[in-house]
Amino acid sequence: MFIETETTPNPATLKFLPGRSVMEQGTANFADADAATRSPLALRLFGLDGVTQVFFGADFVTVSKADETSWSELKPAVLGALVEHFTAGEPLLTGAAEPTAEEEDDEVVAQIKELLETRVRPAVAADGGDIIFEAFADGVVYLQMHGSCSGCPSSTATLKAGIENMLRHYIPEVVEVRAV
16 A cells, blocks of 8 residues: 655645545544544554654545654554555544534525635645534634644644635625634
C-alpha cells in the first residue's frame, strides 16, 4: 500500500492520502485520545508520541503534531500505523456515533449551510481540514474548525477575509463569522 502525503497551510499538520476511501459519509475529528475511543485507527495514532489531533475526511487522514515533535521522526510512524490499519481491514469507527442535536433550519441557516457545503468545505478539504456549522445568532455565524484548519495560523484570515466576506455578500443577515 502506498500512502501519499501533502503539506497543509498548518505547519503542525500533514495530510495522508491512502488512495482509498476513509470516511464514506461525513468527517470525524478527534481532539485527543479520550475523544478517540470509538476509532481504532485514531487510538493507534494517538499512541504515537507527539500526535495531538486526528481528523478523517472522505479520502484522507490529517494528523497534527506537538510543536516539539519533528515530522522527520513522526511521519514514518504515522505511515506505518496507517498501513497496518488499512491492510488489516480493521474498522475505522466502532459503535454508534455521538448523538447530534437536531435543529429545524430556518431559511437563513439553510442558506448558510448550503454556501458552506458547496463553496467552503471542498476548498478546506483540499487542505486537509473541515469547517462545520455550529450556530447562527444575532447576525453571527459560529463555525468549528477541524483537521488542519484547527490551530492553523491562516485560519483567522480564512474566516474573516474569505468565509465572512462571502456569507455577508450573499446573505445580508450575516454580520460576522466566529470560530468556536
